[in-house]
Amino acid sequence: MTFAAWLRSLPSLTGAASEPDTAPLPASPEELFERWIRHAVDAGVIEAHAATLATVDAEGVPDARTLILKDVGPAGWAFASTRTSAKGAQLADRPAAALNFWWPPVLRAVRVRGRVVEATPEDSAADLAARSATARARVAPGDWVLWRLRPDHVEFWEGAADRRHTRLRYDRVGGEWTHHQPTRPATT
Numbered sequence: 001m002t003f004a005a006w007l008r009s010l011p012s013l014t015g016a017a018s019e020p021d022t023a024p025l026p027a028s029p030e031e032l033f034e035r036w037i038r039h040a041v042d043a044g045v046i047e048a049h050a051a052t053l054a055t056v057d058a059e060g061v062p063d064a065r066t067l068i069l070k071d072v073g074p075a076g077w078a079f080a081s082t083r084t085s086a087k088g089a090q091l092a093d094r095p096a097a098a099l100n101f102w103w104p105p106v107l108r109a110v111r112v113r114g115r116v117v118e119a120t121p122e123d124s125a126a127d128l129a130a131r132s133a134t135a136r137a138r139v140a141p142g143d144w145v146l147w148r149l150r151p152d153h154v155e156f157w158e159g160a161a162d163r164r165h166t167r168l169r170y171d172r173v174g175g176e177w178t179h180h181q182p183t184r185p186a187t188t
């Protein structure tokens, strides 16, 4: 079997579609995200707060890595790292990013895109202080930064057993959130 054939033989979308969510859609994507990630954790998803963070380097080449989501709210989607990391340099140069979550057991994914702002030094210090002593010991003074991604677009993707997957997209228009289902169907 070729490697390509072997890859193709691996199953995907093996999780169980969630029960239809009959609660009204919240006004903001942050509220729906909290509902979804709590549901994912209750359904047994491990490390549901781990996400792929994509940034862009000075040449315009995307970069991506896994990190931990620290908070979500009106101020943004928070994550932390060192200023001297590749992502730190990329964000200083181009303060925009995307976050991607994929929770296989519940067939749900969330995509977040927008501008990134640095949190206050106090918030960065508080995040560092909340880390373990071992983790803190590896960070140089002043190097730890909490950033907040302030999204303009958030997409909630939900897989279905019949492959009629759905997408719900929130867009920030004139400072207000609107939501709609994209006309192009979700594909896999």
Ligand SMILES: Cc1cc2nc3c(=O)[nH]c(=O)nc-3n(C[C@H](O)[C@H](O)[C@H](O)COP(=O)(O)O)c2cc1C
Pocket (backbone or CB within 6 Å): 047, 050, 063, 064, 065, 066, 067, 068, 069, 080, 081, 082, 085, 086, 087, 088
């Ligand atoms: C599950 C998981 C969680 C991680 N969480 C973080 C994190 O919160 N912050 C961080 O800087 N790196 C985290 N990392 C390490 C990053 O993926 C990455 O290797 C590191 O930040 C260097 O990335 P960069 O060179 O693109 O800046 C995590 C890795 C994994 C696998």
